[in-house]
Amino acid sequence: MPEITQRMLTSITGKRSSIKLDQPTWQAVDWLARERGLTWQDWCKQVLAEVTGIDNQTATLREAAMAGVLGATIMPDLAALQDRAEQLALQKNHALMRNAAPIDDALLKSTLKHGKVLGGADLGGFEVLFGFDEFGTDCIWIKNGLRNGKHFAIQAP
Structure with a gap:
């Protein structure tokens, strides 16, 4: 006991x-x-x-x-879902973040393949790229340097 x-x-x-x-x-x-x-x-x-x-x-x-x-x-996913719901609610009220989302390796690769990267900067643990997606919309991609890490995409409103 x-x-x-x-x-x-x-x-x-x-x-x-x-x-x-x-x-x-x-x-x-x-x-x-x-x-x-x-x-x-x-x-x-x-x-x-x-x-x-x-x-x-x-x-x-x-x-x-x-x-x-x-x-x-x-069960950390439940807490993450609650945090994510709060984050999305805040995101909807911000002009830039309204059109932003985390993306995985496959989606980043596809987006970059079909879009056009104009430039970027390697900042050590992550890389910031800018250009246009396949529809001609201005985009910024934040590419995580960690293996299997999430990346982030921001489209212009």
């Missing part, structure tokens, strides 16, 4: 609470807090502040820690 460790948490109101969790759960709490640039205490306070009518703070923190680790490691 995993060892249980107790830590004292002082709430925003100054009330002290005893939180008892097993070592792997404390490791998850510490890791999630570091990932967000917080202390474990601040991470716990944020989690507890988001939940109303808490009967069991320890259970709430355990659940948040496990959900956080799962979200960051086993």
Whole structure:
């Protein structure tokens, strides 16, 4: 059976609470807090502040820690989809970004083959190219230097 460790948490109101969790759960709490640039205490306070009518703070923190680790490691695509939806909403309000999108190797290769590159600059880890796509639209392509990395295309409005 995993060892249980107790830590004292002082709430925003100054009330002290005893939180008892097993070592792997404390490791998850510490890791999630570091990932967000917080202390474990601040991470716990944020989690507890988001939940109303808490009967069991320890259970709430355990659940948040496990959900956080799962979200960051086993199911990161769900968080990425939520971030992507927010990003797309912001993108639609920007004249240049409205017509921009990440593209993969195959689409970049096809686009460059059928378009016309007028020039560019190699900036070490990435290359910026400019020219026209196959329809004559002004474009900028940001070619990622990493193998299997995503690239980025921006079409003029």
